[in-house]
Amino acid sequence: MNAHPGALRVVANVLADAIRPVPPMPFQQWIGKNIVLVDGDRKGEFWSAEDAPYLTEIAGCLSQEHPCNLVTVRKSQQTGVSILAMAWVLYIAEMCPDNALYVAPGIDLLQDLNSGKLQPLIDTWQEKTGKRVVDASGSTTYTKKIGQDTFIYLGNANTKKDLSGKTVRYGVKDEVSKWELFTDGSDPETLFFGRFTAFRRQKNYKILELSTPELDSGDPLGEGPGHCRIDRSFRRSDQRFWHIRCPECGTEQVQLDQNLIIDRGHPHRTAMACVKCGHRISEMERVVAVRQGRYIPTLSGPDRHPGFHVDAFMSLMMSYEAIAEDRLASEGKGETGAKDYHNLVLALPYQMKGNAPDHIRLMERREAYQPETIPAGGLLFVGGADVQGHGIYLELVAFGQDRQSWTVAAEYFPGATDNPTAGAWVLLDAFAAREFPDAHGVLRKLDALAVDSGYHTSQVLEWCRRRPDTYAVKGEPGRGRPAISQPQRKSVTRKGKRKRYGSTMSWPVGTWSLKAEFYGNLHKPGLAAGEPCDPPGYCHFHKELGEEYFQQITAEYFEQKLLRGKLYEEWRPRRADNHWLDCRIYSMAMAEHLGLSRMTDSEWAKLRAEREPVVEADLLAPAPIAIRAEPKPETPAALPPKKTEAENRWKKRR
Ligand SMILES: [Zn+2]
Numbered sequence: 001m002n003a004h005p006g007a008l009r010v011v012a013n014v015l016a017d018a019i020r021p022v023p024p025m026p027f028q029q030w031i032g033k034n035i036v037l038v039d040g041d042r043k044g045e046f047w048s049a050e051d052a053p054y055l056t057e058i059a060g061c062l063s064q065e066h067p068c069n070l071v072t073v074r075k076s077q078q079t080g081v082s083i084l085a086m087a088w089v090l091y092i093a094e095m096c097p098d099n100a101l102y103v104a105p106g107i108d109l110l111q112d113l114n115s116g117k118l119q120p121l122i123d124t125w126q127e128k129t130g131k132r133v134v135d136a137s138g139s140t141t142y143t144k145k146i147g148q149d150t151f152i153y154l155g156n157a158n159t160k161k162d163l164s165g166k167t168v169r170y171g172v173k174d175e176v177s178k179w180e181l182f183t184d185g186s187d188p189e190t191l192f193f194g195r196f197t198a199f200r201r202q203k204n205y206k207i208l209e210l211s212t213p214e215l216d217s218g219d220p221l222g223e224g225p226g227h228c229r230i231d232r233s234f235r236r237s238d239q240r241f242w243h244i245r246c247p248e249c250g251t252e253q254v255q256l257d258q259n260l261i262i263d264r265g266h267p268h269r270t271a272m273a274c275v276k277c278g279h280r281i282s283e284m285e286r287v288v289a290v291r292q293g294r295y296i297p298t299l300s301g302p303d304r305h306p307g308f309h310v311d312a313f314m315s316l317m318m319s320y321e322a323i324a325e326d327r328l329a330s331e332g333k334g335e336t337g338a339k340d341y342h343n344l345v346l347a348l349p350y351q352m353k354g355n356a357p358d359h360i361r362l363m364e365r366r367e368a369y370q371p372e373t374i375p376a377g378g379l380l381f382v383g384g385a386d387v388q389g390h391g392i393y394l395e396l397v398a399f400g401q402d403r404q405s406w407t408v409a410a411e412y413f414p415g416a417t418d419n420p421t422a423g424a425w426v427l428l429d430a431f432a433a434r435e436f437p438d439a440h441g442v443l444r445k446l447d448a449l450a451v452d453s454g455y456h457t458s459q460v461l462e463w464c465r466r467r468p469d470t471y472a473v474k475g476e477p478g479r480g481r482p483a484i485s486q487p488q489r490k491s492v493t494r495k496g497k498r499k500r501y502g503s504t505m506s507w508p509v510g511t512w513s514l515k516a517e518f519y520g521n522l523h524k525p526g527l528a529a530g531e532p533c534d535p536p537g538y539c540h541f542h543k544e545l546g547e548e549y550f551q552q553i554t555a556e557y558f559e560q561k562l563l564r565g566k567l568y569e570e571w572r573p574r575r576a577d578n579h580w581l582d583c584r585i586y587s588m589a590m591a592e593h594l595g596l597s598r599m600t601d602s603e604w605a606k607l608r609a610e611r612e613p614v615v616e617a618d619l620l621a622p623a624p625i626a627i628r629a630e631p632k633p634e635t636p637a638a639l640p641p642k643k644t645e646a647e648n649r650w651k652k653r654r
Pocket of ligand 1: 246247248249250251274275276277278279
């Protein structure tokens with residue numbers, strides 16, 4: 001559709017551009033004539049509203065002749081809004097050159113935006129149109145020079161100096177929901193707005209803010225400090241939602257998650273139920289309806305600026321099938337998964353539900369599988385130990401591919417813990433080295449055992465150093481930390497030399513998201529509650545676990561509170577003894593370390609073939625091949641090769 005014009009015409013256009021002042025052009029027209037897509041299916045072609053019809057009206061509000069000063073876009077991933085934001089900066093550079101400030105949170109993101117998107121857009125734009133708007137020789141990585149003394153500044157929302165000093169007329173607040181208060185309590189949005197002071201009297205500035213949402217503080221108006229920034233601003237706007245017509249009854253409506261009918265076995269059959277007639281809008285009908293859709297504002301009034309909601313249901317880069325897959329995948333990831341689905345797919349803020357369920361309810365659903373036995377499907381077998389002054393708590397857990405888990409054992413070993421070769425350590429040693437039968441009677445050893453090194457650090461490091469597949473771990477609070485990450489080498493002598501045993505390292509475990517997942521999973525109803533099946537992530541408990549165990553695993557709650565205007569969220573204990581909860585969190589970290597979230601379907605299939613052979617027929621077959629290469633000691637990327645001696649011995653005995 002974008003036939004290359006004749007060479008003569010290109011030359012003529014270039015000459016014409018050079019001798020005539022550029023006539024004003026609305027942004028929604030300009031973008032289709034200037035912006036060349038730099039990735040995706042249509043790489044190399046000019047931008048077209050056909051793929052994202054909902055962007056045209058946003059572009060109209062960003063156009064120089066539109067009187068508004070602020071445009072808010074609350075968006076999901078895969079919607080094309082980010083490209084629109086960058087294209088707008090280039091439109092300004094050509095059509096109404098004045099200083100512009102583009103701010104994103106974090107230097108890494110800024111770097112990615114520049115090298116992955118903005119600079120390629122500039123290069124292809126100028127290449128394809130023959131224009132020379134951005135002066136490459138006068139530009140640096142984060143400052144693009146336009147004409148004599150006009151600039152596009154790229155700034156980091158986490159750096160105060162990037163938000164101060166310069167006077168600008170145009171601004172972009174990218175991923176604004178991830179902008180955080182500075183340690184002195186000052187707000188980056190306030191500093192950002194300070195750059196526009198010179199233009200506020202005349203009201204001839206323009207700001208675009210765009211972001212996937214973050215957390216819902218629970219404040220009904222979204223005005224409370226700490227509430228997701230893009231959602232707060234969207235709620236102050238005229239709140240435009242993209243409406244489509246039902247192909248059956250013609251009713252205009254917004255597509256909502258609650259009306260999505262997911263076919264769990266066949267996600268490609270997922271459809272949207274019409275709110276009026278119940279017709280199941282198919283994917284093909286959706287595409288047509290989205291192209292013919294329109295924004296309808298929810299509110300009006302002179303103080304309401306244009307605000308757009310853009311989610312996956314209206315994105316032609318997504319499909320009902322892809323959305324269904326995202327939702328099904330999120331269901332196995334507890335609260336973190338639910339939050340991601342809300343933020344990244346539905347473009348809505350999410351309110352965490354971190355409270356543990358009642359421990360009595362959990363006890364009621366204990367199951368009759370054998371204790372100290374790995375049930376069928378428990379392909380990963382891990383443990384977590386919590387060391388106290390008076391003894392050691394241990395839980396052994398089996399995990400399946402869909403993250404269902406089974407408590408295999410929960411033990412307490414009394415005794416002193418200050419000497420790693422005596423007391424409770426001896427009991428732990430004997431128990432953890434045991435082989436446990438699985439559902440097929442095959443004996444298995446633990447794949448990995450984590451021991452908390454927060455209390456008796458040197459004893460734990462010493463104990464773990466001498467045992468294979470054993471990890472000293474250290475719980476770290478705070479949102480956003482990975483489940484488990486590379487240990488830091490700290491074993492350096494005073495003279496700066498490394499100690500003899502460089503393996504004295506604790507593996508940091510990000511407890512925040514693991515607790516969120518565990519408690520999210522505990523809330524899931526399964527067969528015991530009358531559901532047709534146990535859902536992904538379901539936690540199974542065997543019938544011999546006592547009340548103390550259930551009191552410990554439900555011993556924390558999730559607290560959100562405001563401090564200096566910032567929302568703090570942390571897990572807090574509701575009773576002193578929570579050791580089996582810690583054990584469970586460390587077991588989950590071990591499962592992650594072994595690949596619970598990372599292994600592909602075929603890797604799971606290999607593991608299953610190795611650990612749960614269907615028949616005995618292959619007794620004479622060669623020993624199972626280790627499913628992964630020998631892991632490097634510091635790369636948490638591979639399942640350790642299975643210790644096969646035990647299994648071989650077992651087979652010989654039979
Ligand atoms: Zn209908």
